[in-house]
Amino acid sequence: MKTIVCSILILISTCYGLQSQDTTRVLFVGNSYTYFWNLPQVVQAMAISQNVPLRTAQSTAGGVNLGQHWKGERGLMTHQKIDEGSWDYVVLQDHSLRTIQARDSLNHYITKWESEIEKSNAASLLYLTWAREFNPLMQDPITNGYESIGRQLDIPIVPVGEVWKMARSLRPDIDLYDPDGSHPSALGTYLTALTFYKSLTGASLATISPRLTSRDHAGEKLYLMIVSPNDAAFCRDVVEQVMADYKYRLQIK
Numbered sequence: 001m002k003t004i005v006c007s008i009l010i011l012i013s014t015c016y017g018l019q020s021q022d023t024t025r026v027l028f029v030g031n032s033y034t035y036f037w038n039l040p041q042v043v044q045a046m047a048i049s050q051n052v053p054l055r056t057a058q059s060t061a062g063g064v065n066l067g068q069h070w071k072g073e074r075g076l077m078t079h080q081k082i083d084e085g086s087w088d089y090v091v092l093q094d095h096s097l098r099t100i101q102a103r104d105s106l107n108h109y110i111t112k113w114e115s116e117i118e119k120s121n122a123a124s125l126l127y128l129t130w131a132r133e134f135n136p137l138m139q140d141p142i143t144n145g146y147e148s149i150g151r152q153l154d155i156p157i158v159p160v161g162e163v164w165k166m167a168r169s170l171r172p173d174i175d176l177y178d179p180d181g182s183h184p185s186a187l188g189t190y191l192t193a194l195t196f197y198k199s200l201t202g203a204s205l206a207t208i209s210p211r212l213t214s215r216d217h218a219g220e221k222l223y224l225m226i227v228s229p230n231d232a233a234f235c236r237d238v239v240e241q242v243m244a245d246y247k248y249r250l251q252i253k
Helices: 010-019 032-049 064-070 078-085 103-118 136-153 159-170 185-199 228-246
Strands: 003-007 024-032 054-060 088-092 123-127 213-214 221-226 247-251
Touching: 010 136, 024 032, 024 185, 032 054, 032 185, 032 213, 032 221, 054 078, 064 103, 064 185, 078 103, 088 103, 103 123, 103 136, 123 213, 136 159, 159 185, 159 228, 185 221, 185 228
Parallel strands: 024 054, 024 088, 088 123
Antiparallel strands: 003 247, 213 221
């Protein structure tokens, strides 16, 4: 069997331990839910801060779905990036309402992308997104949609929406959303990045800083993320709790 069902902490930690001497390469495929506040770069900055060899890249355009990625619309070159990138993981993020409004399309294109990603010797990950701010009840169909196709194709789930759900239930005051009520705020991206970092490495989040930096083209320090220490600590605790409880399928190459 190409998958083993077990707890995320045991399997991710084991998988990471086997490849800890090499750089893990991750391609994020999606739209603005991926590029808002530079999510791929924030995940990479978390890894750098803990001396973990992980590198990220993205293929994104605002508002697009996985079908548009497949067809190469909006100047997207996702096929080429997958074929040429020597990735360990490719993250698939469909439009935020696809599980509710066009679930057949979501299933169809995730199936097609999974086949192509597998041929490239990478593993797929599904980016389970969050409900809109005005209607938390949207979360269950979003979660069910991704989990259903994940089980069918044996693709691991990164349960970002479930992490957001717990954070909002414990702290209704927390500001995870952009003013549009859909996209993430800086703190929302921080919470999302923690979820991806935990999923990809299994590492403890305890020492992840509320201030994450990179470098610009001139080598000057660039602040990717600045959140309050208290909010950062809360986010780290929520992710650790959800990920300790959340069971999903992990591909073993």
